[in-house]
Amino acid sequence: MEKLYQYLPRELVTFVLVTLFSLLIGLSQRRISLKHEGETTLFGTDRTFTFIGILGYLLYILDPVDYRLFMGGGAVLGVLLALNYYVKQTQYRVFGVTTIVIALITYCIAPIVATQPSWFYIMVVVTVLLFTELKHTFTELAQRMKNDEMITLAKFLAISGIILPMLPDEPLIPGIKLTPYSIWLATVVVSGISYLSYLLRRYVFRESGILVSGIIGGLYSSTATISVLARKSRGASAQEAPEYVAAMLLAVSMMFLRFLILIGIFSRETLLTIYPYLLGMSVVSAGTAWYLHLRRKRTNEAGQSEEEEDSRNPLEFKVALIFAGLFVVFTVLTHYTLLYAGTGGLTLLSFVSGFSDITPFILNLLQGTGGVATLVITACSMQAIVSNIAVNMCYALFFAGRGSALRGWILKGFGCVIAVNVCLLLLFYLIK
Known part of the structure; x- marks a missing residue:
C-alpha cells in the first residue's frame, strides 16, 4: 500500500x-x-x-x-x-x-x-x-455442542494459560533435569494436539468415513484409534476389511506427522536429523493405506462408518495426570539407564517404551534429560516408534478377533510398514 x-x-x-x-x-x-x-x-x-x-x-x-x-x-x-x-x-x-x-x-x-x-x-x-x-x-455449532464443552475449553485454557506460567522451573531431583514446568509443558503440548484432533473429529468431520476417522484419530492417539477401528471391524464383511486396515495405517501415518510437530516444538536440532525419516515413513504408511483402499471391492456401504467415532474428551485431568506420571517415570528411568547402562541400556529402554505410550519417553529425551546426544535421541525415537507400531499391530489382531477377515490384511499392511521402518533404522546405524 x-x-x-x-x-x-x-x-x-x-x-x-x-x-x-x-x-x-x-x-x-x-x-x-x-x-x-x-x-x-x-x-x-x-x-x-x-x-x-x-x-x-x-x-x-x-x-x-x-x-x-x-x-x-x-x-x-x-x-x-x-x-x-x-x-x-x-x-x-x-x-x-x-x-x-x-x-x-x-x-x-x-x-x-x-x-x-x-x-x-x-x-x-x-x-x-x-x-x-x-x-x-x-x-x-452451538446446537451440536455437548453441555460441558465450554468447561472443556476452560480446562485447556487453565492448564495452558494459568497453571503452566505459575509452575517453577527448578529441578525436583538433584542431577535430573526434571522440573514442574517441563513436566506440565509436555502435558500441555500433547493435550493441545489431542484437543485439536477432538474438535476436528467432533465438529468438522463428524460424519466422515472410516479413512478420515483414521486420519483425525491418528493426531490424537494412533493406538486408541487402531483399537477402536479393530473392535468396529468385527461386524464388517470381507469386502470392507482392507478399508479398515487402510484407516489404521492412516492413523500410523498421522502419528509420524504428530511426532514431527512435537519434535519441532522441543528440539530443532533433532528435527533436522529425524525429519526425513518421519516424513518418509508417513508417506510409506499413507501409500500402503491407499494401496489397500484401492484393493477393496467397492460396495455402496464401504467406507461408511455408521457409529460415531470415540469422542471422549482428551482433556480429562485423569488423562493429563497419567501422561505427567509416565513422563516422570521415563525421565527417571532414562537418567539412571544412561548412568548405569549407557546408550546400550537406553536402546533397550526405547524398545520397551513401545509397549506403552511412547510420547512421554520421546519428549523427555527432547527436553535434554541426561544430556543425550542428538543422534542418540534420533535413534531411540526411531526404535520406540518401530516397537510401538509392532504393538499396535498386535492390538489390531487382538481386537479384530481370531476369525476376522482383517487378520491377513493387518499382517500384510503393518508388516510392510514395519519392514521399511527396520530397513531405515539399519540404514541409519550404518550411516552413523
Missing part, C-alpha cells in the same frame, strides 16, 4: 478504500437481513453503510486534531441507531444488536484505514464479513 501512495494522493486511496470496505459490509448486511429477517428490519441499505463510512472519513479529516466533529457524528449516529433498535423491538420483535455494532464499526473504518497498517484494517474488514456470514453456522 505504501508503494501505491507514491503514485496516488493518500487522501484518494484512503477514500476509495473506506468506500469499498463500507460497501462490502453493507452488501453483506443486506443479504443476511433479506434472507432471514426481511427488509422492514434493515437499518437502511448497502448504500446507507457506504454513506456511514464516507461520513466518518469526512468528519475525521475535517478535524484531524481534536476529532470533535468525528465524535459528534458518532454520537448522532448512535442516537439514530438507538431509535432504529427501539422501532425494531416494539413493532417487529427483533432484539439483535449486531447490525448496530457493525454500523458503528463501519463508521470507524476511516480512522483505522488512515492510521493503521494495511494488514490490520484488512483483517478488521475480513473479520466483520466472516462473522456476519457465519451467524447460522455458529447457531448450528
Whole structure:
C-alpha cells in the first residue's frame, strides 16, 4: 500500500478504500437481513453503510486534531441507531444488536484505514464479513455442542494459560533435569494436539468415513484409534476389511506427522536429523493405506462408518495426570539407564517404551534429560516408534478377533510398514 501512495494522493486511496470496505459490509448486511429477517428490519441499505463510512472519513479529516466533529457524528449516529433498535423491538420483535455494532464499526473504518497498517484494517474488514456470514453456522455449532464443552475449553485454557506460567522451573531431583514446568509443558503440548484432533473429529468431520476417522484419530492417539477401528471391524464383511486396515495405517501415518510437530516444538536440532525419516515413513504408511483402499471391492456401504467415532474428551485431568506420571517415570528411568547402562541400556529402554505410550519417553529425551546426544535421541525415537507400531499391530489382531477377515490384511499392511521402518533404522546405524 505504501508503494501505491507514491503514485496516488493518500487522501484518494484512503477514500476509495473506506468506500469499498463500507460497501462490502453493507452488501453483506443486506443479504443476511433479506434472507432471514426481511427488509422492514434493515437499518437502511448497502448504500446507507457506504454513506456511514464516507461520513466518518469526512468528519475525521475535517478535524484531524481534536476529532470533535468525528465524535459528534458518532454520537448522532448512535442516537439514530438507538431509535432504529427501539422501532425494531416494539413493532417487529427483533432484539439483535449486531447490525448496530457493525454500523458503528463501519463508521470507524476511516480512522483505522488512515492510521493503521494495511494488514490490520484488512483483517478488521475480513473479520466483520466472516462473522456476519457465519451467524447460522455458529447457531448450528452451538446446537451440536455437548453441555460441558465450554468447561472443556476452560480446562485447556487453565492448564495452558494459568497453571503452566505459575509452575517453577527448578529441578525436583538433584542431577535430573526434571522440573514442574517441563513436566506440565509436555502435558500441555500433547493435550493441545489431542484437543485439536477432538474438535476436528467432533465438529468438522463428524460424519466422515472410516479413512478420515483414521486420519483425525491418528493426531490424537494412533493406538486408541487402531483399537477402536479393530473392535468396529468385527461386524464388517470381507469386502470392507482392507478399508479398515487402510484407516489404521492412516492413523500410523498421522502419528509420524504428530511426532514431527512435537519434535519441532522441543528440539530443532533433532528435527533436522529425524525429519526425513518421519516424513518418509508417513508417506510409506499413507501409500500402503491407499494401496489397500484401492484393493477393496467397492460396495455402496464401504467406507461408511455408521457409529460415531470415540469422542471422549482428551482433556480429562485423569488423562493429563497419567501422561505427567509416565513422563516422570521415563525421565527417571532414562537418567539412571544412561548412568548405569549407557546408550546400550537406553536402546533397550526405547524398545520397551513401545509397549506403552511412547510420547512421554520421546519428549523427555527432547527436553535434554541426561544430556543425550542428538543422534542418540534420533535413534531411540526411531526404535520406540518401530516397537510401538509392532504393538499396535498386535492390538489390531487382538481386537479384530481370531476369525476376522482383517487378520491377513493387518499382517500384510503393518508388516510392510514395519519392514521399511527396520530397513531405515539399519540404514541409519550404518550411516552413523
